[in-house]
Amino acid sequence: MVVANPTTATTTGWPVGFWASELTHPYYAFRRVRYDVVIASPDGGKVEIDQLSDPRDTSKWSAEDLISMGFLNTPELAALLEDTPKLADLRLADFDALVVCGGLAPMFQFRQNEDLKRTIATFYEAEKPTAVLCHGVSALIDVRLSDGSYLVQGKTVTGFANVEEDFSDRAVGQKVMPFRIEDELRRRGANYVQGGLFKAFVVRDGRLITGQQQYSGAKVGDAVIAALGV
Numbered sequence: 477m478v479v480a481n482p483t484t485a486t487t488t489g490w491p492v493g494f495w496a497s498e499l500t501h502p503y504y505a506f507r508r509v510r511y512d513v514v515i516a517s518p519d520g521g522k523v524e525i526d527q528l529s530d531p532r533d534t535s536k537w538s539a540e541d542l543i544s545m546g547f548l549n550t551p552e553l554a555a556l557l558e559d560t561p562k563l564a565d566l567r568l569a570d571f572d573a574l575v576v577c578g579g580l581a582p583m584f585q586f587r588q589n590e591d592l593k594r595t596i597a598t599f600y601e602a603e604k605p606t607a608v609l610c611h612g613v614s615a616l617i618d619v620r621l622s623d624g625s626y627l628v629q630g631k632t633v634t635g636f637a638n639v640e641e642d643f644s645d646r647a648v649g650q651k652v653m654p655f656r657i658e659d660e661l662r663r664r665g666a667n668y669v670q671g672g673l674f675k676a677f678v679v680r681d682g683r684l685i686t687g688q689q690q691y692s693g694a695k696v697g698d699a700v701i702a703a704l705g706v
Contacts, residue, residue: 477503478563478574478592478612480581481519487651493524495579496531496544498609498693502575504543505697509706514571518589520562526579529690564591573700574599578610578636578690583653586615593619600627600683605703609678609687609696610636611653616686617660629665633686634679637670640689 479494499515506513517523528537531545538544547553574595576586586592596619599606608616613635619627635657644652661668670688671677677688678695683703687696 477513477515478576478595479515479517479523479560480577480579480585480612481517481521482524483581483584485580485584485652487654488648490580491524491527492580492584493526494529494577494581495610495690496525496529496538496548497541497690498577498579498612498687500541500544500547501693502577502607502697502700503547505694505701509701511701514566515556515560516563516566517560518563518585518592520560520565523557523560525557526581529579563595568595568598569602571599571604573605573704574607575696575700576608576612576615577693578608578612578614580611580652582611582614583655586612587617589615597621597627603683605683605685605700607685607687607696607700608635609692610689611657613657613661613686614655617657617664626664627684628661630667631684632667632669632679632681633661633684634668634670634677634688635661635686636689637673639670639673643673 479499482493485492527533531538531541592615621627638658641656658668676691676695678692678699679686680699685699
């Protein structure tokens with residue numbers, strides 16, 4: 477599983493990270509079937525969750541997220557976020573599936589990260605389940621396969637929807653994201669679909685699995701488990 481490193485949003489100036497439920501909900505699904513899971517990041521080291529995704533935050537935005545609450549309050553699990561391995565240092569052949577999580581930070585670092593794009597292409601071309609969700613789908617937009625084609629060309633995919641970006645921009649009172657995933661996927665020749673405003677929604681096109689937003693994490697986990705078949 478890949479999460480973003482902490483950064484600062486160029487649009488809002490906020491400190492941003494990854495969205496808690498997009499890690500913890502698939503992680504919970506995987507551990508329930510006894511998968512071994514490694515949480516990595518592009519740069520390695522300590523990673524942080526987006527403030528609004530923390531169920532302990534005073535905003536209460538994610539107060540109902542008891543799975544993330546349990547993860548963050550279990551010392552041995554919280555410790556996994558203190559020193560993540562660097563993605564480029566991992567031997568990808570040792571892993572059976574890939575899940576790229578979203579949040580705010582991915583939109584400011586994933587699309588241009590060559591290690592992450594190479595990792596996605598490697599898993600996909602090795603015919604292993606390759607999953608991305610929410611704003612983590614930004615990492616998928618520019619991935620090219622060995623023949624030079626865009627991975628998403630002709631694929632049915634989802635990701636954070638324009639209607640959700642509109643909602644977020646109105647809530648904040650300004651543009652939050654530097655670009656829109658739905659628009660960029662369409663420009664790459666993908667068949668973009670979505671399940672409605674903040675509805676849990678997942679698409680599986682062969683071994684490529686995409687989740688719409690933060691409420692889709694559990695469904696992404698279930699789709700990866702189904703794809704692995706073990």
